[in-house]
Amino acid sequence: xxxxxxxxxxxxxxxxxxxxxxxxxxxxxxxxxxxxxxxxxxxxxxxxxxxxxxxxxxxxxxxxxxxxxxxxxxxxxxxxxxxxxxxxxxxxxxxxxxxxxxxxxxxxxxxxxxxxxxxxxxxxxxxxxxxxxxxxxxxxxxxxxxxxxxxxxxxxxxxxxxxxxxxxxxxxxxxxxxxxxxxxxxxxxxxxxxxxxxxxxxxxxxxxxxxxxxxxxxxxxxxxxxxxxxxxxxxxxxxxxxxxxxxxxxxxxxxxxxxxxxxxxxxxxxxxxxxxxxxxxxxxxxxxxxxxxxxxxxxxxxxxxxxxxxxxxxxxxxxxxxxxxxxxxxxxxxxxx
Numbered sequence: 345x346x347x348x349x350x351x352x353x354x355x356x357x358x359x360x361x362x363x364x365x366x367x368x369x370x371x372x373x374x375x376x377x378x379x380x381x382x383x384x385x386x387x388x389x390x391x392x393x394x395x396x397x398x399x400x401x402x403x404x405x406x407x408x409x410x411x412x413x414x415x416x417x418x419x420x421x422x423x424x425x426x427x428x429x430x431x432x433x434x435x436x437x438x439x440x441x442x443x444x445x446x447x448x449x450x451x452x453x454x455x456x457x458x459x460x461x462x463x464x465x466x467x468x469x470x471x472x473x474x475x476x477x478x479x480x481x482x483x484x485x486x487x488x489x490x491x492x493x494x495x496x497x498x499x500x501x502x503x504x505x506x507x508x509x510x511x512x513x514x515x516x517x518x519x520x521x522x523x524x525x526x527x528x529x530x531x532x533x534x535x536x537x538x539x540x541x542x543x544x545x546x547x548x549x550x551x552x553x554x555x556x557x558x559x560x561x562x563x564x565x566x567x568x569x570x571x572x573x574x575x576x577x578x579x580x581x582x583x584x585x586x587x588x589x590x591x592x593x594x595x596x597x598x599x600x601x602x603x604x605x606x607x608x609x610x611x612x613x614x615x616x617x618x619x620x621x622x623x624x625x626x627x628x629x630x631x632x633x634x635x636x637x638x639x640x641x642x643x644x645x646x647x648x649x650x651x652x653x654x655x656x657x658x659x660x661x662x663x664x665x666x667x668x669x670x671x672x673x674x675x676x677x678x679x680x681x
Contacts (some may be wrong), residue, residue: 360442360615367620375641383642393650396584400654403577404431407471410570414467415459417560422457429662436659439652442614443523446472458672478575479608486605490598526656566659579604582681585647590631591639603629 408427415422432450434445446468453459559565583600586592603626610625611618623644630640 361645364620367615367624368652371623372641373643376638380642384646387589387606388646390602392584392587396581397654399577399581399584401649403574403581404428404435404576404658406570406573407431410574411467411471412569413561413563413567413629414470415464416562418463418467420459420463422459425455425665427455428667429669432662433666435655436662440618441489444618452666456666456669456671463570475574477606478571481603482575486601496573519675525598541610568580581651582586582647589639589643591635592643595633595635599630599633617648617655619648622648
């Protein structure tokens with residue numbers, strides 16, 4: 345049994361790394377890494393990069409505050425500090441095993457604040473649905489505003505809806521198949537995780553209560569404000585990095601919005617912090633806005649790496665904060681093994 349568990353854990357870690365690594369290798373196979381240090385030391389405006397950091401932090405804090413708000417209608421009251429630390433840690437954990445952070449943050453609240461794991465998970469499901477609707481709406485608006493750019497993107501990437509099958513290259517079929525299989529594997533792992541709960545019926549009842557919690561949120565305008573705060577912070581965290589490089593500083597907020605939307609959709613593919621799919625999607629869109637291929641590769645590599653390092657730093661901060669947090673009485677709701 346222990347061998348099987350270790351094998352499953354190894355697959356959960358290895359497969360996303362292989363998928364992301366394969367895409368990155370394909371993108372950077374002819375890349376000039378020798379000039380990277382020159383770009384980092386002499387061609388990158390680190391002041392703008394540092395100015396973007398606070399928005400990377402506030403995005404996660406707004407998420408923690410919104411989460412607490414959705415827990416209150418179902419009788420669960422998490423401490424503000426614990427919620428923030430749980431969010432910080434969840435993003436860092438997901439760098440190792442994509443999406444596992446959704447479970448880990450519920451486990452943190454159960455362990456330290458006695459919050460029902462199943463109810464907390466239900467609110468996370470609701471949260472993801474709200475975020476998906478928000479991104480869907482933002483994508484629709486952006487698509488309509490920048491239809492020529494998206495049309496060119498679909499055409500150049502072999503996703504023109506008029507001739508999808510005919511334009512797909514062999515590589516396109518392989519990448520699509522791998523991404524599809526990865527998504528199915530992620531769904532399988534999530535369902536398997538759910539299947540090991542004690543008292544399955546009670547657990548799903550708790551999840552359903554969490555899902556319905558949104559109907560009873562006491563302050564809807566505040567909830568919407570938190571949602572706007574999350575995505576506004578994410579956007580500014582990304583947009584300000586445009587001013588770090590002379591090649592992107594002139595592209596403007598519209599280009600930033602388009603690439604932000606495309607990148608947000610790309611991270612659905614389960615790789616650590618979207619590594620690989622995010623690079624590919626954002627780089628392709630930047631090129632359509634006139635950026636040279638090499639400059640686009642420098643941008644996505646540096647920005648993604650630095651922002652991932654911030655996620656790691658916040659995860660460490662969260663772990664340290666939790667180590668100094670006194671636990672409340674643990675609820676009777678069983679935590680998955």
